[in-house]
Amino acid sequence: MLADFVMTLAPGRGRQLGKFENGVVSVIAIATSVFFILLAFGVYVQSQIALNWFIGAILAVAFLTTTGNPKRPTGRTVFSWTAAIVSVAIAVYFTVMQPIYDERLPMIDGLNPIDQIAGVILIVLVLEATRRCIGMTLVLVVMVFLAYGIFGHLLTGPFWHRELSLEEMLYQIVYTTNGLFGPALAVAALLVFAFVAFGTLLDAAGGGDFFFDLANSLVGRQAGGPAKVAVVSSGLYGSISGSPTSDVVTTGSFTIPLMIRTGLTPTYAGAVEATASTGGALLPPVMGTAAFLMSDFTGIPYSSIAIAAVVPALLYYLSVFLAVHLRARVDNLQPSASADTPSVLTVLRHSWYYLIPIFILVWYVLTVDRPAFSAALAMASLVPILLVRVRNPSAAGKALVRALDDSTRRMTGIGVACAVAGLVVGTLAMTDLTGKISSALFLLAHGNALLTLIIATVIVIILGMGMPTPAVYALASVLAAPALLALNIPLLPAHLFIVYFASMSAITPPVAVAAFAAATIANANPMAIGLQCCRLAIVAFIIPYVFIYNPGVLLIGSVADVVLSIVTATIAIVALVCAQEGYLGRPLGVTTRLLLVALGLALMAAQAAFAILA
Structure with missing residues (x-):
């Protein structure tokens, strides 16, 4: 019974798509990829029309492409086709009506009956797509917020709000940029899409193989080489x-079987890959959707966020790499690379051209601060690389088309998550629930900064147990960030704190997307992998607190403050990881x-006290 309920x-x-169904999906996916890549290059289309296309x-x-739940048949169904056709029809309707919507006076001109019906249908479609792509847990969360918007006027006390009509709710949630078509969906369509397409094309051009070979040449000859190769x-x-799931599928297909063959358990191998892949969403230049x-x-x-995120991300990987290294020493694991494994210089000499798109991406992100255009230019530089690798124009063209197809398919989960998050954000704005929850958090913590941070962490982690990263950040940023800002925590550290824990939702059970992806490759229990991920990354969960109290870790402050903060944080991380793994040159006693542990925490506390006094 319980298992059936969980399912x-x-x-x-x-779904197992037939030739016709797969052709239809490919036409939609390829056309969508081309459209949004052109937008990234600077072709102008009204943003609302672009979002209509995107959501449809x-x-x-x-x-x-997705069944209703894991027990549903994977063949063609009438409902799925009907829902897909209606989705496109709604998008077309909104696009045709857009000139009229542009002239409408907000909250003065009402919605006609067809607009109201179209709005309700779109909300239902988004909720159903969320159930399929993300799970019923998130749907239930969203329905609670929507119910609050409808019935909140019946409450008493601080959570009461004025009565909202159905027309008013639909107007705010669907027909303004405060709800479904708000910033979350706009970022997914107009910014994240370009980076997902770049990553997909990089993979098609052999970028995954290049990174694996480079990592193998760097650390493959060391003890526990396969696990270290996975991390690097x-x-x-x-x-x-910027996608933990994509990272697991790409690099994990090499690293997980290799780790298992050299003595690691499937659960631990999957956890290493999932934990390392999750860190990619925190590591510039691209980071993840939440950034x-x-x-x-x-x-x-974005360039300022990327620069500030460099050191915390490196500390994350230091903690994971060191944990893997110490585990290899304890278990006496062997290297993966043989004597004839190419050196770093050899790998770079044969595949140096993969650095060109990365250089273009980093340079334009940091100097021009046009991330989508940067990704588009990097994609353009990948086309000749694809031709060099494939050495056949026809095959290269097919690979390019497949990459365009895969890009939209990979964006499906992100797009649905951002759309459904918009429903909640719109409801929060209408009812002022954001301010009420923030005030409640502040009162619950009695104004104590550390306690407020802990409560915010708990909120983000709880949200992360049922939502993907974009939805977690979108909700937590309006629920928890105001309470952090009320403590005079600067804007960048406060929101980066939430981004960090939102990204960690990829390895936080019970809905840990990176752990589930790794479980498929490792043939292990995804829940066990998720729990092992949390253990492996336990020290990494402290890092956000480090940069809240030590802004030097975010490269904020004088050179002396920055250096002192980084050195202190590094020593503290090393001490805590050694304590966790119980090894420092030899097995350690209790x-x-x-x-x-005391040393690590004392160093962090001392540096925090110094920062506060300064």
Whole structure:
């Protein structure tokens, strides 16, 4: 009974598409990819029309490629086709009506009956697509917020709000940029899409192989080489793809079987890959969807966010790499690379051209601060690389078309998550629930900064147990960020704190997308992998607190403050990881491990006190 109930909450699985169905999906996906890549290059289309296209295409692809739940048949169904056709029809209707909507006076001109019906249908379609792509848990969360918007006027006390009519709710949620078509969906369509397409094309051009070979040449000859290769290659590839799931599927197909063959358990191998891949969403230059949302929500240039995120991301990988290294020493694991494994210089000499698109991406992100255009230019530089690798124009063309197809399919989950997050954000704005929850958090913590941070962490982690990263950040940024800002925590650290924990939702059970992806390759229990991920990354969960109290870790402050903060944080991380793994040149006893924990925490507390006093 319990297993059946859990299955009903789980997302659906991929359909076995026939030739006709796959052709329809490919036409929609390829056309959508071309359209949004052209937008990234600077072709002008009214943003609302672009979002209409995006939501119609994403919903149609979601219905045609994903079943209702894991137990549903994977063949063609009438409902899925009907839902896909209606999704496209709604998008076309909104596009045709857009000139009229542009002239409408907000909250003065009402909605006609057809507009109201179209709005309700779109909300239902988004919720159904969410159930399929993400799971029923998120749908239930969203329905709670929508119910609050409808019935909140019946409450008493601080959570009461004025009565809202159905027409008013539909207007705010669907027909303004405060709800479904708000910043989250706009960032997904107009910014994240370009980076997902770049990562997909990089993969098609052999970028995954390049990063694996480079990592193998760097650390493959060391003890526990396969696990270290997984950490390094996943970090390198993930910093470009920005997607933990994509990272696991790409690099994990090499690293997980290799780790298992050299003595690691399937659960631990999957956890290493999932944990390392999740860090890619925190590592510049691309980072993940949440970082782009942060830039749009806060108005902070993406280049500033990327620069500030460098050291925390490197500390994350230091903690994971060191944990893997110490585990290899304890278990006496062998290297993966042989004596004839190419050196780093050899790998770079044969595949140096993969650095060109990465250089273009980093340069334009940091100097021009036009991330989507940067990704588009990097994509353009990948086309000749694809030709060099394939050495056959026809085959290269087919690979390019497949990459365009895959890009939209990979965007489906992100797009649905951002759309459904918009429903909640719109409801929060109408009812002022954001301010009420923030005030409640502040009162609950009695104004204590550390306690407020802990409560915010708990909120983000709880949200992360049922939502993907974009939705987690979109909600947490309006629920928890105001309470952090009320403590005079600067805007960048406060939101980066939320981005960090939102990204960690990829390895936080019970809905840990990176762990589930790794479980498929490792043939292990995804829940066990998720729990092992949390253990492996336990020290990494402290890093956001480090940069809140030590802004030097975010490269904020004088050179002396920055250096002192980084050195202190590094020593503290090393001490805590050694205590966690129980090894420092030799196995450690309980007393020594406790002393190392005390040392790590004392260093962090001392540096925090110094920063506060300064």
